[in-house]
Amino acid sequence: MANSYFNENTLEELIEEIKYVYKSDDRPWVIGYSGGKDSTTVVELVYKMLLELDPEDRHKNIYIVSSDTLIENPLIKIYLSKMNDLLGQAAYRDGLPIKSDMVTPPANNSFWANVIGRGFPTPRMNGTFRWCTDRLKINPSGEYIKKVIDYEGKEVIVLLGVRKAESIARKRRIEGRELANRLLNRHETIRDAYVYNPIVELTTDDVWDVLLRCDGGRTPWGSDNSELVALYADADSGECPFAGMQAGGQTQSCGNSRFGCWVCTVVKEDKSLNGFIKSGHRELIPLAEFRSWLMSIRDNEEFREKKRRNGTVYRDKQGNMGFGPFNWRARKLILQRLLETQQIMEYELITLDELKAIDEIWDQELDLSRRVLVELYEEITGEKLPWYDYKEPLIDSETVDELEALAQQNNVPEELIRNLLLSVYQNKNYSNQKILRDGIDRLLNQQWLHYEIIEEIENENQ
Structure with missing residues (x-):
């Protein structure tokens, strides 16, 4: 800790920096809040900064947005929902311009809509088909930010709880985006947004120092950060407080994983889910069993x-x-x-x-x-x-059975018959009959129906 950023730059100086950025323009802020230690630190510092300001200086809105993928670990989802509610109530009580929201993916683009509805294979451990992150987390949050931009009619500043100390790769990405002598970076994908990383230089120990040593671990919105420590410890997540920090009177020991979706198939072993189970949350065993089965059939x-x-x-x-x-x-x-x-x-x-x-x-x-x-x-x-x-x-069941029998007798794929019937039904009300014909043509010309012929031609031409 001797060379840590937190010791060299006191908590007051960090809050003063956040205050300076807040007062420097009229662009509203959006804070990405996951309920984890880093984003909690950002929210806590910003909340304390607002409390120090005179009411007339709280001149712009701050939107705190959390992302519920709809497949969050139940323990984390319950905790995050609780924090969102407390934040909203406390901000109203304290007269702060804070709005706390939770975003979810659209129901027709959720994890289960894609896996069960469309048949998407679950994301792979090697990352070659990791379709979930954008759909479930990034896009819903991005849409929220765009709505804030439209509502406010101006650019926004997005505050994130990212730190260089988290990993070498992340440190390089952060440093690569930094603009010389500036605290703000352009957002990578949203045109009218900038990014401010207030805790970018803090170490893990610094973060826990802010959360547990300041105000005895109590948050300005009325929760106790020892509850967060307990979640990390139970999840065997490896990012507990530095030596000597305790929660519930016991020194915490942790492993090395992050909180994540309970059904995540990107990792071979869900250390967070298994950690909760090992810590006594046996009610989560059915989730682990389902996840293992889903991975086995992929x-x-x-x-x-x-x-x-x-x-x-x-x-x-x-x-x-x-x-x-x-x-x-x-x-x-x-x-x-x-x-x-x-x-x-x-x-x-x-x-x-x-x-x-x-x-x-x-x-x-x-x-x-x-x-x-x-x-x-x-x-x-x-x-x-x-x-x-x-x-x-x-179509009534008798007709379906008859069509399937006819398909088998004539060596026609049953799936083709089904798809043709569905296509005709979906396009029958269009006055332009070309739409119906084009739909049928697409089905009849799909590659799988003619693949053997195509392969034969390709082999002859080799």
């Missing part, structure tokens, strides 16, 4: 299409037909297992809005009966979804 050909969603096909390095999305059977099975886990947990793992979105995707892409999802839900939960009684089959 690359099982029994559960995968042999074509991409757009109908194209490919061969892998070994010459085998490459995998596409989860097939119809797998999507139904994943939903079934998820609902069963939800029943065991007595905790919402998939929202009604997500179920509605998945049902609509299945209606458009898979389900001629239009009743698979609502009946599966009723079978597992014993309850009917609000739209249960409005679901009518596109």
Whole structure:
């Protein structure tokens, strides 16, 4: 700690810097708040800075935004929701220009809408198909910032709890973006936004010093940061306070992971989830079991299409037909297992809005009966979804059976028949018949239907 930034630059000086940046212009602030130690430190410093200002100097709004991916670890989600509520209440009590919000991905672009609805394979550990972060975290937060810009009618300053000490790679990225002699950097993707990193020079020990030694660990909005320490310790996350810091009268020991989505398949072992379970939160065991099962079926050909969603096909390095999305059977099975886990947990793992979105995707892409999802839900939960009684089959079951039999007799893929029927239904009301014809042409000309012929021609030309 002898050479730490925090000792050389006192807490008062850091708050003075934040105060200087706040008073220097009229651009509103947006703070990204995850509930973790770094973002909590930023929020706490900013809150204290506002309390020191005269009311007339609190001249611009501060928006605190948290991101709920809808697959957050339940313990973290409960904690984050609690902090958001306390922040809003305290800011109102203290007359501070703070607005605290939580953003979520749109129901039709959530993790489950993409996996269960569209069949997206779960993100890979090697990062080659990591589609989740943008959709679940970055885009919702970015849209929120853009709405603030539109509402305020001016540029905004985004405050982040990033630090150079977190990793060498992050330190280089931060230093690469810094502008000479300036505290603000241009936002990488949002044109009318700048970024201010107030704790960029702090070490991990400095952060815990701010959170636990100042005001006895109490936050200005009425919570106790020892609760945050307990979460890190239980999650075996390795970023607990420096030596001698205690929570609940006991010295904390930690491992080396971050809080994350409970179903994350990017890492082989979810150390955070497993850490909570080892710490006594046995109610989370069903989540760990579901996650392991979901990872086990990812690359099982029994559960995968042999074509991409757009109908194209490919061969892998070994010459085998490459995998596409989860097939119809797998999507139904994943939903079934998820609902069963939800029943065991007595905790919402998939929202009604997500179920509605998945049902609509299945209606458009898979389900001629239009009743698979609502009946599966009723079978597992014993309850009917609000739209249960409005679901009518596109084609009666007898006709579907007859069409499937005819397809088999004539060696026509059943999937093609289903897709043609769905396409005709979706385009039948257009007055321009070209739209209907184009939809049918696209289906009939998809690569998977003609791949053997294409390969034969390519082999002849070699």
